[in-house]
Amino acid sequence: MTLHPKLTEITDRIVARSADTRGAYLDRMDQARRKGPSRGHLSCSGQAHAYAGAGPDQDKLATGQQGNLGIVTAYNDMLSAHQPYERYPTLIRDAIRAAGGTAQVAGGVPAMCDGVTQGEAGMELSLFSRDVIAMAAGVALSHATFDAAVFLGVCDKIVPGLVIAAQVFGHLPAVFIPAGPMTSGLSNDEKSKVRQKFAAGECGRDELMRAEMAAYHGPGTCTFYGTANTNQMLMEFMGLHLPGTSFINPGNDLRDALTVESARRALSLSDLGNTYTPVCDILNEKAFVNGIVGLMATGGSTNLLIHLVAMARAGGIVLDWQDFSEVSDLVPLMARVYPNGLADVNHFHAAGGLGYMIGQLLDAGLLHPDTSTVAGGGLSLYTQEPFLKDGTVAWREGTRQSLNDKILRPASDPFQSSGGLRRLAGNLGTGVIKISAVAQEHQVVEAPVRVFHDQDAVKAAFKAGELTDDVIVVVRFQGPKANGMPELHSLTPLLGICQGRGQKVALVTDGRMSGASGKVPAAIHVCPEALDGGPIAKLRDGDMLRVDARAGTLEILTEGVLDRPAETADLTGNHYGTGRELFTAFRAAVGAADSGASVFGS
Template sequence: MTLHPAIAAVTARIIERSRPTRERYLALIDAERTRGVDRPRLNCGNLAHGFAASGEDKAAIKAGGTMNIGIVTAYNDMLSAHQPYGRYPEQMKIFAREVGATAQVAGGTPAMCDGVTQGQPGMEESLFSRDVIALSTAVGLSHGMFEGAALLGICDKIVPGLLMGALRFGHLPMILIPAGPMPTGISNKEKARVREEFAQGKVGKAELLESESASYHAPGTCTFYGTANSNQMMMEMMGLHMPAASFIHPNTKLRQAVTRAAVHQLATIGWDGNDYRPLGRCVDEKAIVNAIVGLLATGGSTNHAIHLPAIARAAGILIDWEDFDRLSAAVPLIARVYPNGSGDVNGFHNAGGMSFVIRTLLREGLAHEDILTVHGKGLSDQARDPVLEGDTLTFAPAPEATRDDTMLRAASEPFLPDGGMRLLAGNLGRCIIKTSAVDPDRWTIEAPVRVFHDQDDVLHAFDAKELERDVVVVVRFQGPRANGMPELHKLTPALSVLQNRGYRVALLTDGRMSGASGKVPAAIHLIPEALAGGPIAKLRDGDVVRISADDGTIAVRVDEAEWAARANADAPPPALGTGRELFAFMRHGASPAEEGGSAMMAQMEAIT
């Protein structure tokens, strides 16, 4: 199938914009391959330290000549998605020996659970945990002991952070290894109902906790289609997983077989063989476009409007929100996964999952087939499903048709003709809105604003019946530089209640909503942020704001002379406690959201 002209045009735009930075990046990883730190260049004392505790692998690592795989793990047993990783290293060492390789844990990274910190002070550290994860990855790989790496991570900031750090070692071949989702719990509709009833005071905390515990109930990734599961989708679209690896349940024979195959494949694509596939060459402009296409086609997380620019920059690739907007106009919505539908990722996987998504997108010319993947000869080889027959793993072709057209459809017969993630621009700045779960009647909201500087104040106003009207709720000083850009997900039930009561409601913020944002229109990630002097800092209660996904605009209806004369509101003082003060240097140096909201990447770009 011929590549869709919009996909080709956006890709060409990115390649041209990125030419100088991408060339510098490729020169860097080529130089690292030829003169960087690796085992043959280590002094004897260095090397002896590196294998001193390696047990039965000690002789092989000492002798050299075999691939040593560095494992970077985000394991902890508080985070349900990462709890299954606990025993992966010991298993992966066995799998490596089966193909004449060795493996060592290069290092660990933190792994925050946004589900635990959502609406809490710790959420103000969440975005910057991504930079910490990238730095931790770099520390682990800096020892020069490895000819390849396996990256163990799944959730919101963790996969982006792993990639951002790993791409600075882009001369090494690497594979991301997931652990899979938990089984389906109570229905998402029931979970949302209880949350909204709690917001209205109709049920108490005991009932709410019982509901939440029936939803988040086992090891594995949460089953709604938020940032974590969107991460897994993107890794498939970029060819950085084994085929259809994302949504196999933890602690099953098939999951273990796919992990084993990933370790074997990593040994195959090592730098001393005939099939060398360095990460920095796999993650190119076409792979990044594929990730955006997959995000739009499946109705994925708005958080990736921040994460993908940061990942891309780590590989010398520059993307912006206009790229998302142009691709969204061409890419149809082919998946309905909660909160954009009633079923969860398990239902999505059973309906055909990522193998079907890749197949149908390629058939319609909506993705680049000719990318360097970690397995197979291109993206079409990712359109396969792992099948275990006895102890033998094979990969079968993706299904020809969806198994559930209420959840997953062919790109030729989509739910909606566009991907539903749009750029809004106007006299308040630039921001993102996701429309795939929003009723088209609410794509344009024009109403007076109520301005807040803290999400808890929004809930107090809701409880006091102060928002019982058409309203644009403004929550400002929520950007990366202000307070680390926490998600405002706990506003969802209250705003949904107002909307259900018939009011025309929208959220406007320089912060984030949730990767699982749903039916309430939310204009988010607004730049410039309030702390950087953005126009949102001038808004006052009662100003009329128009947010329109129909025509891509966002504007305040205030006389121009009055607007120009207004001063910006004073920023709240930085919050203390829960370790937030330790991240002050990251907030101070953070780049704008459209560039990834990263202090680390901003500094790196200044150097390179």
């Protein structure tokens, strides 16, 4: 199928916009490749330090020319999604040793859980943790003793941070290795209903706790389609996973076999052989456009409108939210996975999953087929599914039809004709909105605003019975410079109650709403943020606002608002406690959300 001309136009625009920065980046990668791993240039003492802990691999490292694989791991057993990684270094070392090479854990990176910190002070470190992860991975690889790398990470900020680091070391091949989603427990819809009952005071904490434990019950990624699972989708669409690996559950033989094969594959792509495929060749402009297509076709996390921009800039590629909006207009919504539907990611995978979706989008001319991938060919390889054959992993062609059209639909007969995310622009500034789960009748909201400076104040107003009329809840001073741009997902249950009572309701914020943004329209990531004196800082209670997801507009309707002085807020309470005082430099240096909210500059 011929590539859709609009997709070509968008890609060509990104290429032209990025020409200077991308060219400079590729020059740096070429210089790094020519320099090569420095272990051969290290002093005898330096090499002895690097190999002292390598046990049976010491002699091979010191005397041989075999490849050495670096493992960067985000393992901890506080995150269910990352608990399976405890075993991976041993699996990988054994596999690489059997293949004649060596593997070492280059370093670990932090991995926090947004679900744990939701509504708590720790959430104010969440977005910044992405750049900390990138720096920590950079430190891990700075020893320059590796020919290739594997990255072990799944969740919200971890994968974007690791991708940023992989691009900084883009002359090295790298394979990302997932751990898979937990098996299905209490349905996400039932869990959500209990949360709403608790928010309304209709059940106690004991019932809430039982529901939460039944939903989050074992190792693996949370099963709703939030940021973590959106990350896994992106790694396949962008060619950094082996085909079909994203949604295989932890703890089975196929999952282990895929881990082993991913490690072998990473080392086989090194500059020591004839199939050298560095990250800088894989993550080009076409790969990022493919990632955006996947984001829209699946109705993925709003967080990726920040992360993909930051990830791309690490490789000299300049994306903007208009690119996302135009791709969204072009790409059909093909999946219904909670919070956009009742199914979880296990149901989505069983219905045909990413392989089916990639095949459909390729046939429709909505993906670049000619990108490089770690699988060794173009994106057509990603229509295949893995299986075990004589104890090792092999691939076969996946299903060419959906096995459940209530979860997964063909591109020719989608759930809706456009994707799940849209850019908003108007006299309030620019922002984004996720509409894949928002009913048509709720996609335009015009109402007076109630202005708050934190989400606790919103909860207090709700409990006091103050949010009973049509309302647009504005939560400001939540941007990256103000307090690290925390997610405001804990507001979802109470706003859902308001909507369920028949009120017209929306959220507008310079903060984030999370990958679980659902049925309530939420204009998020508003720029300029309040701390920068953006128009959102000039709103007062009662001002009329219009959030129009169909037209893509975000408009103050009350005259004279822009002539007012910007309000200020006392944010000193957000700058200490729970480690926040360690991030003063980050708050001072961070860029705007629409440029990736990164501390690394443009």
